[in-house]
Amino acid sequence: DSGVTQTPKHLITATGQRVTLRCSPRSGDLSVYWYQQSLDQGLQFLIQYYNGEERAKGNILERFSAQQFPDLHSELNLSSLELGDSALYFCASSSGQDDYGYTFGSGTRLTVV
Amino acid sequence: GDSVTQMEGPVTLSEEAFLTINCTYTATGYPSLFWYVQYPGEGLQLLLKATKADDKGSNKGFEATYRKETTSFHLEKGSVQVSDSAVYFCALGFAGNMLTFGGGTRLMVKP
Numbered sequence: 001d002s003g004v005t006q007t008p009k010h011l012i013t014a015t016g017q018r019v020t021l022r023c024s025p026r027s028g029d030l031s032v033y034w035y036q037q038s039l040d041q042g043l044q045f046l047i048q049y050y051n052g053e054e055r056a057k058g059n060i061l062e063r064f065s066a067q068q069f070p071d072l073h074s075e076l077n078l079s080s081l082e083l084g085d086s087a088l089y090f091c092a093s094s095s096g097q098d099d100y101g102y103t104f105g106s107g108t109r110l111t112v113v
Numbered sequence: 114g115d116s117v118t119q120m121e122g123p124v125t126l127s128e129e130a131f132l133t134i135n136c137t138y139t140a141t142g143y144p145s146l147f148w149y150v151q152y153p154g155e156g157l158q159l160l161l162k163a164t165k166a167d168d169k170g171s172n173k174g175f176e177a178t179y180r181k182e183t184t185s186f187h188l189e190k191g192s193v194q195v196s197d198s199a200v201y202f203c204a205l206g207f208a209g210n211m212l213t214f215g216g217g218t219r220l221m222v223k224p
Contacts, residue, residue, distance in 0.1 A: 002156065033211060043157075043202065043214040056211055090156055094209070101147050102212060104156035 003027065006091050006105035014113055018079040021108045023091030025072055031055070031094045032074040033102060034066055038087040049074055081112045115140045119203050119215035126193055126222050134188040134218045136177075136203035144205040146170075146179050146186040147212065151200045160188075160201070198222045 003026035013019055025032050034046040045058035049068035060066075063081075068074040078085060088109050092102035120135040138146065145164045149157040161170030166181035175190045186203060200219045206212040 002158070004156075031209065042216045045211045045213070048211055050209070058211065092157075101145075101149075101159045101162055101206070102157075104149075104158070106156040 002103050004103050004105035010109050012111045021076040023074045025093030026103050029093035033092045034076050035090045036087045086112045115213045117215035119218050122219035124220050129192045132190040132193045136186045138205050147204040149202040193222045195222045
């Protein structure tokens with residue numbers, strides 16, 4: 001157990017639908033990062049939150065949004081889903097201030113049919 | 114922008130063979146460098162890291178040295194085991210910020 005919890009582990013949904021992925025960071029970590037891992041794109045950074053505030057944004061589609069709540073858990077919302085959104089979505093956490101790297105969760109596998 | 118380039122896989126080795134996975138980077142400034150490993154069906158785990166030039170990161174028999182002059186961070190292991198079969202990612206980052214990952218290299222070790 002890495003200390004970063006992601007739910008659900010698997011999600012199958014239809015095109016056009018909306019889903020919410022949840023991440024609880026490791027205890028004490030203030031920063032949460034979301035990544036998308038697909039076969040042809042590798043690991044793509046989506047967005048970072050630090051202590052409730054958006055800190056950095058990567059290649060995140062307008063159909064996707066995220067937030068970090070006061071208890072520091074984060075949610076990634078994906079709407080108007082397309083087949084190409086099928087991927088592994090990882091959450092990672094860190095203290096947000098040092099170079100010790102991230103701790104990753106085990107991911108949510110999203111399949112859009 | 115920052116980028117990381119890894120050798121493409123898969124890399125197929127016999128057990129007890131020597132492993133090298135090449136990684137080079139482009140960055141403004143002096144980032145920290147990382148190697149992550151992803152076993153089938155799991156998330157990424159930090160394997161080792163180095164935060165400044167000439168630092169050597171090591172863990173579980175794996176080593177990598179931060180070479181500023183060649184902007185490289187090659188991963189090595191003297192004797193691989195079947196259990197080392199996984200995907201290995203090289204990454205760079207600056208304190209408190211996102212990591213930039215290479216494309217990953219799949220290692221397959223045969224008994």
